Amino acid sequence: MSTDTPATVRPNMPGKRFSLLLRARRQGLLVVLIIVVAYFSFASPYFLSQSNLLNIGALSAALGIMALSQTFLVISRGIDISVGSVVALSGVLFGVLLGQGVDIWIAAIGGLAVGAAVGAANGLLVVRLKVDPLVATLGTLSIFGGLAYMISGSQTLFIDDPAFSFLGTGRVFGVPFQLLLFLVLFGVFLFVERRATIGRNIYATGGNLEAARLAGLRVDLTRFLLYVVSGLSAAVSGLILTSQLSATSAQVGAPYLLSVVTAVILGGASLAGGRGTVVGTLIAVSILGVLQNGFALLGLSSFAQQVALGTLLIIAVLLDQVGKRR
């Protein structure tokens, strides 16, 4: 029965010493990252420079923050594809409030609050009204996106505030502030995944909702809060992007419509729930960031980048299935 060694490996759960390397899938992903990095560092002398690497980190932070919360959501067998629109909506609302003469920090809180609120709306749709998460957030993707255009009047709103621009352009000891913010959040999410009781709640909810409910866990609350966190993280990303560009428009969310979910699945989380790790997501986000940067450095078109990304995603999922069959 349990004679073969894989049986005693804990999948996706608090690992033993080499948990990072235990999962062949994640190893494969790490190998892909190394190959991509190696390729670009040969192809472009500038690629491996410190400033470029920090630049990649800075530009990946917004995606990374959303991908962290999306990872937990996917592990719990949920999904939120509306995040791209939430980025736009909260950024635009922030810009509009500012335009009305509201204090900049209060406007920022307003942006975050709207993120949390729309996340709560997603959560209610899915948890209380039992709408399929893909359908629910596909609907809200459209609603929030449309609202962002309506509120902004399709205009680009410019923001000129040195204190606020620190969020997206500031540096602490030479490290971009947004990258630090992402790394801190990564630490928090890693703790929740591996050490916190909430993490077990999330894995149990996604692994077997009914079993978790019948063990007396607060599955509905867990699922609801994950949608709120997802909305909030999209709002944080919206503010980071606004600060980075010193401007906001309803279009800023466009690149994130699909890339957040792509990163999470590439990172090994299963849409069937119960599986996934934030470390996998971190590696996947790094791969996306490196690809984007590398393609730009080599002057390749962003369309070629899309082709590469899609291919990578499908190969990763195929590898996963081959691994499962064995």
Next chain:
Amino acid sequence: MSIAPALEAINIAKRYGGIQALDGVSLRVLPGQIIALLGENGAGKSTLMKIATGLERPDSGELKVDGESVHLANVVDAHRRGISLVPQELTLCDDMSVAENIELGNMVSRRGVLDRLATEKSAGKKLAFLGAELDGSTPVHDLTLAERAFVQIARALASGTRVIVLDEPTAALSGDEAAQVVSAVKSLASNGVGVIYISHRLEEVYHLADEIVVMRDGRVARSFQGPDFDKRAVVSAMVGALSSGDSERSLVDGPVVLRATRLAGRNLADFSVEVRAGEIVAVYGVLGSGREEVAGCIVGASEFSNGSVTVEGQPVRLSGGMRAAKAAGMGYVPAERRSQGLVLDQNVEFNTTLAMLPQLTTLLAFNRSKATTLTTSLCSELSIKGTPTSVIGTLSGGNQQKVLVARWLAAGVRVLIMDEPTRGVDVGAKAEMYKTIRDQAAKGTAILICSSDLEEICAISDRVIVMRDGRVAAEILHPQEIEVAVAAASHRPTLSEPS
């Protein structure tokens, strides 16, 4: 012997890694004969059947079909030679019709257009072969579980079918439905098909089989010729030694711990029960009797539950669901351990501690060393074969079930409610589960068991409540009378099986 066996396996051996799964097993099935294959999990039954139906190749030994030596390349090859397997798990498409499901893979079509009439005709013939009366155009989702089993069996039939292997066809069925499937199997045999029948339900096997073959440790331990089987000898051949210990129990008169009053559900009305500390009360009933709703209603897991439940005098809010029930000191082991009980990807420790996460938490962090210690001690207390880090999906059904019990023991419950506590586990594991349940009762836990397994109820309960048509039909206080009384109370005369 004048007739050649439809299927004969001679001296089959098969090794997986370090385990000798089969060690020189021989078996023969005559046309029209029903052979029951018994044995605990891991005895080699499934391996033997996989070899007989072309799923696996033997390391050595010979297979003969109608006296002719064959090498089965794969399942399709075996099917062509007239040997088919009916798997344990139903593999039907719910939204397709009965006929389409039966003819799946060889539907009759004319120039690419499905010939519905021809398909239904062909399916109808197969159903008639089973003695089943089913309309071929009915969608499968409208069928009862027994009817679905008919469809699954009919699919395995082809014009030249010699031998059919049935892997626990009645495991998920209640008494009545199982009886229907059993009569279909008889009909198969009377039409000249040899049947190999794997089941954990001994009563069914005694009733059905011409010969019982008991496997243990990869060999044939013993075989018995029917029709009159020595039941004790069969059981002892299976487990090695008879696990007795059904000592006479007397009525328990501890304080009442669980009191449910006038519970109602979807198909349940006016159900009341009291369970005392240390008492094991069983709720018995066939499918549809309301028995299957009782447990869910008491713990508030069913959205239809209504009525009042108290634990040690304290009322439990039914709308609070399992959380409220747990807080009141109740534990619930659901009927479907894989879909309702376990998080299969996770390990034993994760599953054991799932109901007591708050007790293992300090400042948001999960206390893993405490959890491991606790799980290890529960594993040894309940003799669970596995370590805290074993993935739960790799454990046998009996061990998985014990983990579910361990989950509630860890949480320190005063009331344990179990739905079908030994469904789909082998005889040895059943005996161990009964011992576990008795031990817990002896420690003062109030235990309520909902079951459709009469043997089980006779084996462990102090008192039985018999359900029929959503209501309590009888309450039986004396364990000695249980078997006869329960059978009488739970079946309406028109439905009872003439056997």
